[in-house]
Amino acid sequence: MKSKIKSAALLLLIAASTGVQAENIAVIVNPAYEGGLDRQQIEQIYLGKSQQLTPYDLPDTSPVKEMFYQRLTGRNLAQVKSVWSRLVFSGRARLPDELINSKAVKRTVASDEGAIGYVAGSAVDETVKVILTLSD
Amino acid sequence: MTSVYISAFPADRLRRLVMLGLLCGLGAGAVNNQAAAVDWRFNGYGTVAGTTTDEDNAEYRLELTQFEGATSDVDWGLRSKLGAQLTAEFSSEWSLTGQALAKRRGDQDMDPDLEWFYAAYRPASWFDFRVGRLVLPIFMLSDSRPVGFSQPFVEPPGHVYIDGSLEQFDGAQLINRFTVGEGSLSIQTSVGSADVELLAASGVPPVEAEVSDIANLNIIYEWRNWLFRAGIQQADVEPTMFTPFFPPIEDEFSGIGVQYDNGKLLVMAEQVKRDTEPTVSQSTSRYILVGWRFGRWLPSVTVAESEQELPMPFSDGESTAVTLRYDVSNTMAVKAQWEEVAPDTGRWLNADPAFLTGGDRNVYTLSLDFLF
Numbered sequence A: 001m002k003s004k005i006k007s008a009a010l011l012l013l014i015a016a017s018t019g020v021q022a023e024n025i026a027v028i029v030n031p032a033y034e035g036g037l038d039r040q041q042i043e044q045i046y047l048g049k050s051q052q053l054t055p056y057d058l059p060d061t062s063p064v065k066e067m068f069y070q071r072l073t074g075r076n077l078a079q080v081k082s083v084w085s086r087l088v089f090s091g092r093a094r095l096p097d098e099l100i101n102s103k104a105v106k107r108t109v110a111s112d113e114g115a116i117g118y119v120a121g122s123a124v125d126e127t128v129k130v131i132l133t134l135s136d
Numbered sequence B: 001m002t003s004v005y006i007s008a009f010p011a012d013r014l015r016r017l018v019m020l021g022l023l024c025g026l027g028a029g030a031v032n033n034q035a036a037a038v039d040w041r042f043n044g045y046g047t048v049a050g051t052t053t054d055e056d057n058a059e060y061r062l063e064l065t066q067f068e069g070a071t072s073d074v075d076w077g078l079r080s081k082l083g084a085q086l087t088a089e090f091s092s093e094w095s096l097t098g099q100a101l102a103k104r105r106g107d108q109d110m111d112p113d114l115e116w117f118y119a120a121y122r123p124a125s126w127f128d129f130r131v132g133r134l135v136l137p138i139f140m141l142s143d144s145r146p147v148g149f150s151q152p153f154v155e156p157p158g159h160v161y162i163d164g165s166l167e168q169f170d171g172a173q174l175i176n177r178f179t180v181g182e183g184s185l186s187i188q189t190s191v192g193s194a195d196v197e198l199l200a201a202s203g204v205p206p207v208e209a210e211v212s213d214i215a216n217l218n219i220i221y222e223w224r225n226w227l228f229r230a231g232i233q234q235a236d237v238e239p240t241m242f243t244p245f246f247p248p249i250e251d252e253f254s255g256i257g258v259q260y261d262n263g264k265l266l267v268m269a270e271q272v273k274r275d276t277e278p279t280v281s282q283s284t285s286r287y288i289l290v291g292w293r294f295g296r297w298l299p300s301v302t303v304a305e306s307e308q309e310l311p312m313p314f315s316d317g318e319s320t321a322v323t324l325r326y327d328v329s330n331t332m333a334v335k336a337q338w339e340e341v342a343p344d345t346g347r348w349l350n351a352d353p354a355f356l357t358g359g360d361r362n363v364y365t366l367s368l369d370f371l372f
Helices: A002-022 A039-046 A063-073 A077-088 A102-111 B011-031 B158-164 B353-357
Strands: A025-029 A054-057 A115-120 A129-134 B039-053 B081-089 B094-105 B108-124 B127-135 B168-180 B183-198 B207-223 B226-239 B249-261 B265-277 B282-292 B297-308 B317-329 B332-341 B361-371
Touching: A025 A063, A025 A102, A039 A063, A039 A129, A054 A102, A063 A077, A063 A115, A063 A129, A077 B317, A102 A115, B081 B108, B158 B265, B158 B282, B158 B297, B158 B317, B168 B207
Parallel strands: A054 A115
Antiparallel strands: A025 A115, A025 A129, B039 B081, B039 B361, B081 B094, B094 B108, B108 B127, B127 B168, B168 B183, B183 B207, B207 B226, B226 B249, B249 B265, B265 B282, B282 B297, B297 B317, B317 B332, B332 B361
8 A cells, every 4th residue: 555655656746747748738719619620720720821710829938839839740849930930921821929828828719719729738727618639 | 121222123113112002001001990009010030141162263142133152262141131021910901011131132242122012901811912012932932032940951942043033023912722622722823023133144244124014823732741832924024225145035934843841851842944935045943852850950952953955044053952950949040051063154153164164063051040
């Protein structure tokens, strides 16, 4: 029994120390949004190739952002910015607005049927609808 | 940019352009029902690059608008650039965008000019209409050509892209986008005119020309990690003053391009044909790039060639480039590039006659690309 508690405690410690690393990232839309979007389509939106929904970003300093793009597109932030820069400077797309934190992302998505965003899984509440979960 | 020197466009035409743009912008603001303030967006890009070659008797350059090139002395102006873009969004439909770009023009380094300056009307995601100063999508990377950070090589291969030095124009562009199957199709049409100053090749003086009746069609299909494009363009090019070696011509480009990028493997390839009527120039050029990403590193190899069916204005040329790109940060990349370039009269200026008989020359470039 003691060893089981020990291993459980050890696991919890590891989980806590890696923090967001172990956590899911939820891609969220407005609860009233009825259109089905698959992973491909969400990737297209976040690489500037589709304007189906208006994407919102977290700031570069957020660890969720780098992880979101790595898990969704298989690319790091430098590559993602490289893809976007080709579109921004030829007028084909505008960069997603950067919102300050997940609270702001939820607020924006909850009030705009055409918006899409991403937050740490633990930040999800009933004001938004999850259409995709990205896990490690 | 506090002062913008417009080298290629007459002052009164620029004034008209600015008036047009401002009027469109103000008009859009006036009819805008929402009382919301204008949303401003600012983005910039730049490259600091030094290029050197092992050839002292010719200068290596990449665009017909460059009258000076690199030799065995390090040339810091050939590939260095600074671009700044400001967009005013009056509503979800109307916006005004200006992008100024400083680079080598003629023999002036970091010479600024307006690369883009247009009013845009986008009532729906499938309808994007712009009027003003724009860039012609002659090749796959034409409209993002100066943005080094978006490319695996220091610059798109000169053997293909040198012919596209007539990329800026005044006119209108319409982009229609459609979802086709799992991918998206974009049909872009451009019409307008331009004034240019070109140095076609070694041994002839620079020529000022009017480019009129430009008609360009650019079709892009993107599906998953693939991009396919096909483009065609026709324009009338006439020197403003008679020159015997450059008669008025009908200039036609047609090209296809493909790109595959899955985040690890990168392949880009293009083939472009150029024909002029009367036939003073006929060429086919192509390149292929293959690269592979290892974390923040991207090594790549680019093989390019240009076949001139006619001896004017250039001779055949080819090059092989090896580039190593390292993403220092999310907005900064360093590149080291070695190119082996065959001597030809288009890319190499002020060459003495013996130059062409020599073997391949080496060109070395170290560059820093950044976004801000």
